[in-house]
Amino acid sequence: MKIEASGLTFQVGDKIILAKVNALLEEGKFIGLIGPNGSGKSTFLKCIYRVIKPTMGAVYLDGKDIAGMPYKETAKRMAVVAQHNFYNFDFKVMDIVLMGRSPHKKMLETDTREDYEIAAESLRSVGMEDFADRHFLTLSGGEQQRVILARALTQKTECIIMDEPTNHLDIKYQLQIMDIVKSLNLPILAALHDLNMAVNYCDYLYALRNGEVVACGKPSEIITEAFLLNLFEVEAEILHGKNGQMVIAYHAGHFKKL
C-alpha cells in the first residue's frame, strides 16, 4: 500500500490553498502533517480522501490515479477519521460501526454474520464493546471519536487517514485514541495540531505553511527550537522525558518577562 501525492494544487479563485505538494505514504509508517492554522493540512487530506478535487496534480494509490477510481474502490482501501462528526439524527453505535461495511456491499446485499463480527471486533479493539446498543449522541466526545475509529477499522482498509482526530478531547482520550491507532500497525496519515503528539507518535513528519511543504523528515531531525520559531512563531525549548521522548515546552509570555 502506497499513497503518493504529486504536485497537489488547490485554488479557490485567486487564493492558493495548496501549492504543488508532494508527499509519500508508505507501508507501516505513521506519518504526521503539521503546520499552523490555515496551512492547508485539511485541504491536503481532503484531496487525498476525495472530498475535494485538486485543481492540479494527482493522488496515486499504488501507482494508480484515484481520480479514475470508483468511490467504493478508494473506500475499501483507505478509511477516514475526520475531526467533526456531528449528526442530526441519533443512530445506535452498532448501526454507525456497521456502515463501515458499506463500501463492501452491493446495492441490495444485506449485512451478514461476518459483517457483524467485524464490527464487533472493531468495537472491541477501541474498547467500546459494551456500547454497541447505546445511542451515539448520548456518548462523550472521546467515546464518539472511538466509535468513528471503530467504523474506520470496520472498513478493513490498508491504511487510515485522520484529520485532527483528537481535537476537543480530554488528554486521556487523546492518548487513548493515538495509542489505539499506533497499535494497529497500519500506515497512517494524520494531520495533528498538537506537536507533542506529533513528535511522540509519528515516524515521519511533513510540515506545511501557506500550502507548501517547508520541511519533512523524522521528528527528531526536523523539530528544533529554531524551526518552531520559524514555522509557528512561538518560542519553545525541546526537552527530553524519562523514557527519552521529546517534550516541547512552550514559553508563555509572562515567563519571558522575568
Add this chain to the structure above:
Amino acid sequence: MTFLLVGVLFFSILFAATKGAAEIPVTDTFSAVVYGLTGKTPFHNQVSAPVFDIIWMLRLPRVVLAAATGMGLSVCGVIMQAIVKNPLADPYILGVSSGASLGATAAIMLGIGASLGESFVGLVASGGAFMVSLGVLILSNCGGRPNSIKLLLSGMALSAVCGAISSFIVYFANNIEGMQTITYWLMGSFANAKWENLIVTCTIVLLGVIFFWSQYRILNLMLLGDETAITLGTDLNLYRQLYLIVSALIVGFVVYAAGMIGFVGLIIPHVVRMMAGTDHKRLLPFSALAGAVFLVWSDLLCRSILPRTELPIGIFISLIGAPCFIYLMVKRSGGFGRAHEN
C-alpha cells in the same frame, strides 16, 4: 415486527370497512372483500348484493386510499428528512404538497397536460411537487450551507407562492363548480375514492416504498453527510436527485387522490424513530405501515366523530399535527439528544 404491523394494517382496514351509516359484521365484510378480490365466497357465507356494494364499491376504496396516502406521505417524509438531513422536513412543510396541489389545480381548471393520458392530473401534480422540492433545495443552498431555518423558510415562501397562484387560477377561472371541487379537495378527503383512480396511486405508492426500502444503506449514509458518505464509498448527489423525483411522484399522486393532508410525513417518522431507531432498514417499512394504519383510523374517526356528516381529514390531521410540530420544534432546543441545530 413488520409482519405484526402488516397484520394490524389488515385488521384496521377490515374494521374500518365495517363502520359507517350501516354497521356490517366483520365476517360479512371479510366475505365481501374476498368475493371482490377472487370472485369466490369463503365459508359459504353469501353476502347480499347491497352489502357487497357498500363494502366493495364505497367503503373499501376509501379505506385503501387512506392507507395508501398514509403510507406514501410517511415514506416521503422519511426520504425528505434524509435528503435535507433534518428531522423537521416533510412534504407539507417543505411546500412540496402545495406544489402538487398547484399542479393539480392547473390541470383540473385549465386542462394543462391533458395530452399526458388518463392520469394526467396526477402527473402534473407530481411535476409541481418536483419543481417545488427542487426549488427548496436550491434556495436553501444559496449563500452557504443549508440549515433548518433556511429550509423551512424556503418551503414556506414557495408554499405561499404556489398557494397564491392556485387561488389566482381558481378565482379567475370563473367556474363555481370547479371552485367548490378545489376547495373541498384542498381540505383533504378520501370520500371520492374509486377503484379506477386508486390502482395507479396504490401502485406508485407501493413501488415507491419498495424502491426506497431497497435504498436503506444509502439513506443511512445521507444522514451522515456528503463527506462521510464519500469516504464510505458513495457519492450522494445523484441519489438525492433520484429520490427527490420518486418522492415527488408519490406526493403528486397522493395529493391528487386525497388532497392536502399535512404533518403525517413529519409525525409518523418521528414516532417510529423514537421506537425503532434511525436505521432506515427498519424505519422505512415501519413508517410506511404505521402511516397507513394512522390514516385509516383517523379517517374512521373523521367519519364517525360528527353525527350525520364527516370532518374533512385534512382539517383533522392539521388540528392534531400542528401542535405536534410545535412540540418537536420546542423539544429540539431543549436537549433530548436526538436533534441539534447545525
